[in-house]
Amino acid sequence: MIVLMNDKLIRREEAKVDIEDRGHQFGDGFYEVMKIYGGKIFTLKEHMDRLERSARELKISLPFSREEIEQKVKELVTENGAEEGAIYLQITRGGSIRQHHFPGAETVPQLTAYPFSCHLPEKEQQEGVETVLTEDIRWKRCDIKSLNLLGNVLAKQEAKEAGKFEAILHRDGIITEGSSTNFYGVKNGAVITHPVSPLILNGITRIKIAELCAANDIVFKEKALTVEELKDLDEAFISSTTSEIIPVIKTGEQVIGNGSPGPVTKTLLQLFKQITP
Numbered sequence: 001m002i003v004l005m006n007d008k009l010i011r012r013e014e015a016k017v018d019i020e021d022r023g024h025q026f027g028d029g030f031y032e033v034m035k036i037y038g039g040k041i042f043t044l045k046e047h048m049d050r051l052e053r054s055a056r057e058l059k060i061s062l063p064f065s066r067e068e069i070e071q072k073v074k075e076l077v078t079e080n081g082a083e084e085g086a087i088y089l090q091i092t093r094g095g096s097i098r099q100h101h102f103p104g105a106e107t108v109p110q111l112t113a114y115p116f117s118c119h120l121p122e123k124e125q126q127e128g129v130e131t132v133l134t135e136d137i138r139w140k141r142c143d144i145k146s147l148n149l150l151g152n153v154l155a156k157q158e159a160k161e162a163g164k165f166e167a168i169l170h171r172d173g174i175i176t177e178g179s180s181t182n183f184y185g186v187k188n189g190a191v192i193t194h195p196v197s198p199l200i201l202n203g204i205t206r207i208k209i210a211e212l213c214a215a216n217d218i219v220f221k222e223k224a225l226t227v228e229e230l231k232d233l234d235e236a237f238i239s240s241t242t243s244e245i246i247p248v249i250k251t252g253e254q255v256i257g258n259g260s261p262g263p264v265t266k267t268l269l270q271l272f273k274q275i276t277p
């Protein structure tokens with residue numbers, strides 16, 4: 001496999017990360033996961049917009065221009081002959097003696113990226129999934145796609161141990177999102193999801209779903225759902241770059257709607273498939 005280390009495309013075996021890299025020690029950095037369809041990166045612009053935003057919020061300067069990063073990532077896809085799959089890209093604050101505060105200007109942010117294979121969860125897209133409901137214990141800047149994912153990791157593990165696909169998170173009874181997905185309810189034909197705020201990641205798939213709703217006369221309502229409201233939903237679904245849209249048929253003990261994927265979710269999945277190459 002060919003990987004990207006800063007601006008160099010090298011063999012994976014040659015790639016070395018400093019043991020004092022702040023990403024390694026503090027999770028001091030941010031990342032993006034981008035889907036490859038037919039050898040092309042989907043929604044590259046939106047991912048780069050979010051990458052720049054994460055950099056700004058964490059006060060880490062991008063080591064290269066946006067155009068240079070885009071170019072290198074495209075070369076990474078071509079060099080690996082990647083037709084389907086995804087790219088993981090991360091930028092850390094760089095390597096420096098371990099101290100909590102930011103290092104000086106001599107520390108250069110480090111960019112790494114590599115492709116990985118991932119298959120669309122087609123069975124789950126068709127049949128829907130069950131999820132656990134668990135407390136959102138994460139920090140209050142979930143809008144930054146930071147490397148710190150312990151709250152997400154613990155929630156996903158809880159789902160795995162329960163034999164469920166995803167963990168839906170709530171803060172004091174208000175549903176925020178999934179451990180690695182955005183969450184939506186559907187009521188009387190309207191799609192309802194948590195507003196963009198520091199408590200959720202503004203998913204690129206979420207952005208596309210909002211656009212699809214607008215273009216197809218589906219009401220897209222940004223409103224925080226409560227755990228209490230789950231029982232009144234007609235449908236629910238989750239979304240992410242690697243899973244697109246997946247119907248949710250159960251959350252915690254609550255069966256959603258009639259317990260099978262609903263018509264609005266199915267329509268959105270079809271519409272989404274039409275915009276992917």
Ligand SMILES: Cc1ncc(COP(=O)(O)O)c(C=O)c1O
Nearest residue numbers: 180181182201203204205240241
């Ligand atoms: C916490 C969280 N929310 C939402 C998403 C969905 O974001 P996207 O659609 O950009 O993949 C992710 C993706 O990994 C995530 O980790």
